[in-house]
Amino acid sequence: MDLVVVLVLSLSCLLLLSLWKESSGKGELPPGPTPLPILRNILQLDVKNISKSLSNLAEVYGPVFTVYFGIKPTVVLYGYEAVKEALVDLGEEFSGRGHFPVAEKTHKGLGIIFSNGKKWKEIRRFSLMTLRNLGMGKRSIEDRIQEEACCLVEELRKTNASPCDPTFILDCAPCNVICSIIFQNRFDYTDQDFLTLLEKFHENLNILSSPWIQVCNNFPALIDYSPGIHNKLLKNIAYLKSYVLKKVKEHQESLDINNPRDFIDCFLIKMEQEKHNQQSEYTIENLIATVSDMFSAGAETTSTTMRYGLLLLLKHPEVTAKVQEEIDRVIGRHRSACMQDRSHMPYTDAVVHEIQRYIDLVPTNLPHAVTCDIKFRNYLIPKGTTILTSLTSVLYDCKAFPNPEVFDPGHFLDESDNFKKSDYFMPFSTGKRICVGEGLARMELFLFKSRTLHQSKENNDLCSSNLCCWFNISFSFSTVI
Numbered sequence: 001m002d003l004v005v006v007l008v009l010s011l012s013c014l015l016l017l018s019l020w021k022e023s024s025g026k027g028e029l030p031p032g033p034t035p036l037p038i039l040r041n042i043l044q045l046d047v048k049n050i051s052k053s054l055s056n057l058a059e060v061y062g063p064v065f066t067v068y069f070g071i072k073p074t075v076v077l078y079g080y081e082a083v084k085e086a087l088v089d090l091g092e093e094f095s096g097r098g099h100f101p102v103a104e105k106t107h108k109g110l111g112i113i114f115s116n117g118k119k120w121k122e123i124r125r126f127s128l129m130t131l132r133n134l135g136m137g138k139r140s141i142e143d144r145i146q147e148e149a150c151c152l153v154e155e156l157r158k159t160n161a162s163p164c165d166p167t168f169i170l171d172c173a174p175c176n177v178i179c180s181i182i183f184q185n186r187f188d189y190t191d192q193d194f195l196t197l198l199e200k201f202h203e204n205l206n207i208l209s210s211p212w213i214q215v216c217n218n219f220p221a222l223i224d225y226s227p228g229i230h231n232k233l234l235k236n237i238a239y240l241k242s243y244v245l246k247k248v249k250e251h252q253e254s255l256d257i258n259n260p261r262d263f264i265d266c267f268l269i270k271m272e273q274e275k276h277n278q279q280s281e282y283t284i285e286n287l288i289a290t291v292s293d294m295f296s297a298g299a300e301t302t303s304t305t306m307r308y309g310l311l312l313l314l315k316h317p318e319v320t321a322k323v324q325e326e327i328d329r330v331i332g333r334h335r336s337a338c339m340q341d342r343s344h345m346p347y348t349d350a351v352v353h354e355i356q357r358y359i360d361l362v363p364t365n366l367p368h369a370v371t372c373d374i375k376f377r378n379y380l381i382p383k384g385t386t387i388l389t390s391l392t393s394v395l396y397d398c399k400a401f402p403n404p405e406v407f408d409p410g411h412f413l414d415e416s417d418n419f420k421k422s423d424y425f426m427p428f429s430t431g432k433r434i435c436v437g438e439g440l441a442r443m444e445l446f447l448f449k450s451r452t453l454h455q456s457k458e459n460n461d462l463c464s465s466n467l468c469c470w471f472n473i474s475f476s477f478s479t480v481i
Helices: 001-026 051-062 080-089 100-105 115-132 137-157 167-182 190-209 211-220 221-225 230-252 262-274 282-315 317-330 339-343 346-359 438-458 464-470
Strands: 064-067 074-078 374-376 379-380 385-392
Touching: 001 385, 001 438, 051 064, 051 074, 051 385, 080 385, 100 211, 100 221, 100 230, 100 282, 115 262, 115 282, 137 167, 137 230, 137 438, 167 190, 167 282, 167 438, 190 211, 190 230, 190 282, 211 221, 211 230, 230 262, 230 282, 262 282, 282 317, 282 438, 317 346, 317 438, 339 438, 346 379, 346 438
Parallel strands: 074 385
Antiparallel strands: 064 074, 374 379
16 A cells, blocks of 8 residues: 555656646747646547547637647647748748657658758758759659559559459559659569558558557657557568668669669769768668658658549549540540640649648648747747647638538639639648658649540540449448548
C-alpha cells in the first residue's frame, strides 16, 4: 500500500510540474479546449475524422485555436484568411516542419519533406532546380507522361470491360513517371521489383492514414516499445531505402559527370563537387531520403487522385459526357491532348481542379512549425510550436465554392464558361512548403485524365457506358468519399 501511495504522489507531482511549466512558459497561445492530464484533448477529438473535429472547434474558438494532441500544444489555423496570412504573408516564420515522431524515426531529419532549417532549404532548392533541368513543366517531361498515358490506356483495355479493381493499374502510371525522372527508366507493369514497390507504397498510405499513427505521433514512446502497424511501416520504408541504395550504387558505377541521366546522377555530381565541404548536405543518406520522399509524395497521391476522379466520373456521367464532347471538339480523333490544349479546354481543366478540391486528399496538411517567437493575431506563439493548417476549411469554403459539398466543375468556371482560377485552391498546400512536384502532378492529372476519356469514347471496349465495368464496386458512392 505504501508503494502505491508513493507512486500516486509522484505521478501527481509530475503532472503539477508539467502544468506549471506549461502555464509559466513564454507565449500567449490562442484559446482552445481545456486539456486533461495525460490524455490532453484526445477525448474531445474524433481521431478517425480529425478534420470534422477541427471544424467543430473552430465554431467555438474561431479561426485560430490551440489543441493538445499530446504533451505539447498545437496551434490550428482554420479558414482561408488565417492559412494565407501564416503560410504566405508570414511564410518564412511558418516554414518549419512540425514534430512528426514516426517520420523522425525513419528519416532522421533528412530528405525534403521532414527536414528543417538550412538542410531543408538547400535540398529543396536543389530538387526544384534539378526537376526543372530534367524537364518538369517542359516538353520532355510531357513526352514521358504521354508515353505512360498510352501504356495506362492499353492496360485498361486489357480488362475487356470486365469488373476489376483499377487500383494497381492507376498506381503504375504516376509511379513510372517518377521512376523515369529518378532512375531514367520506366518499369513494365509486370516487373516484380516494381510490383513490390507499389505494394509497399499502398500499404504505407493505409498505415499513415490510420488513427494508430496519430497516437504514435502524440505519444512517441509507443514507436519503440509497443507492437502495432507502425512496425510494418518502418519495415516497408527500410525496404524502399535498401532498393534506392541499390539503384544509387548502380548509378555510381556508370556515372558520367558530363552527361547526367536523371535525378540520382545530378545528386551524385553535386556530392562530388562538394566532397571537400565538411558541412555539405549532399550525402548518400540524404539522397536516399530525398528519393524516398519524391516517391511517396509524387506517386501515391497522384494515383489516389486519379482513382477517386474516375469514381466521381462514374457518379456524374453528365460531366464525363461534357468532357468527352470538349475533347472531340478541340482535339479530334487523330491525336492526343497536350498541355498546349489545356487553355482551349476550360471544362476539362475545371473538372480536374474540382476533383482535387472535392476529394480533399490531405485535409490537415503535414504539420508546420514556427521558426521563431512570433506575434500572430495578438497571440504570441513560441518558436518550435507545431502549426496545423486545415486545407479542408479552404477547399470547402462556401464563399469561394458555393455548395462545396456538391461536386460541380462550375466552381472553376466563370459566367462565360472560361476557366476561373481561385486563390482558395490549395490541394498542394501553399507558401514555402508547397509541394515540390506540384507542376508535375498538375500535368499528369490533365494528360492522364484527358487521354483516358478520349480513348474510352473512341474504343467500343473502353466506352464511357462501360466505364463502370472497370470497378468491382457498389454504387453507394457517398460511403466512398
